[in-house]
Structure formats: C-alpha cells, structure tokens
Amino acid sequence: MSKLVKTMLISLVIIILVGVVGAVIVLNVLEKKDKDGEQSIDEIVEYSYQTPEITTDLSDGSFVRIQFQIITDGKHAREELSKREFQVRNILIKELAKMDEQEFKTGLSEVEDTLKLELNELMTEGTIQDVYTINKILQ
Template structure:
C-alpha cells in the first residue's frame, strides 16, 4: 500500500474515534441535563405553585363541597399565567364537581385533579401545569 493510502486510513480512523467519543460525551451531558430538569427541588415546586382560593359548590345530588387545590407549574411565567386564569380554574372545578354525586366525589377526587390538569394545559400559553394536588376538602 502506498504511503498516501496509509495516511488517509489512519486519519479516517482517528476522526471516527474522536467523533464517537464526542458523541458519547455529548449524549451523556444532554441526558444529565434532562434528568436535572425533571427532578425539581421542593423549593422550586413551592416557588412555581399556585394555591387556588376555596371553591364552594354543589354536587349533582344536592350535597355541598368546599375544595381547594395546589397547582404546580413548570416555571415562574406559568405560575403568573395561572394566577391570571383563576376564573377558568374555578370554572373547570365547578363544572367537574357538578357532574359528581357524594359517592363519586369520595372516590373520584384523583379524576378531578387529572381533568383540571388536562383542561388547564389546553388553555395555557406560557408553560404548563405539571401536577394538581387537593389540599383541602369538606363535604356537607
């Protein structure tokens, strides 16, 4: 083999090895950043959370409920937006509870949280709702 072919092959192998090493390092760094973004500290969760006012409404069977939620957003801008959308939050809560009776309320509170999360994410333009927690409920 000629000297030129040997030099090209060695150069090609070196470029491939360097490229593979760079790709592995790059992918590992990106993967760690993704995990860091997913796992928020409790301080960040509290900072990006919005506490709804207590909502008092009736259920389909005539029972009354007073309920309050903690809505966790993904950013400061999303928290500010959900604060402005308080009327929509109240609307979703009232509509969902109006469909329930006392028994379904006792067993289906997680469904209300899920519906609230989905419906509010549909109207959000700045960020998203990550989770909804029931923090207070009274059934009369």
C-alpha cells in the first residue's frame, strides 16, 4: 500500500475512535439519573400517578376519604398503573376495612407500604417506587 493510503486509514481509525469516545462521554454526562440511581424531581413528577379520592368505611363504622400519589419507575409503569386503578381501589378498601379509627390515625404508613407491596406483585411493566398520602379526611 502506498504511504497516502496508510495515512488515510490511520486518520480514519483515529477519527472513529475519537467519535466513539466522545459519544460514550456525552451519553454518560447526559444520563438523566444521578450516580446513585435516584430519580430527579422532574422524573418523579412525570412518572407519578395520582389516585382519585376513595371513600370507604373503617371497621368501627367511621368513614375515610383518602387519596395517594404513587411514584413509578417509568412511563410504561405509570400507564399500567392507571389501567389498574380498580385494583388500587380494591386493595385500599380491603386494607382500610380491617382498621378502626385509632389504627387509621397511627397506621397510615402501613397502608402505604401494603399498597406498594401488593401493587408491585401485580405490575408487569415496571415497579412502584413509593406511595405518598396526599389527602385524607376521617369522619
């Protein structure tokens, strides 16, 4: 091969290597998630699902109206969760029916944990990251 062809091939290989290294750096810098895997607040808002207000009775005859913000790990999980709204309602009604007024006042975090656990068992397109109570009224 001539000297010109060798120089062109070496130059082409160097340009390709620089492009690949540059692409890897750009993709890692522009990654949406933090180094520890935490979601940004924008992702949390984008991937969250707000349940409608649910009104049900407790075991002692008291009534409660409650609403949750459920954080998923992605767009597909949020879409699946919105389709599973009837299952969310079912889980909440069953859990709240076991509680009396005092248990409800002190055990709301247990309801959130149970909802998260049971929904994760049902989900096929992602997972539930967290459940927040955003509205509650006890009557």
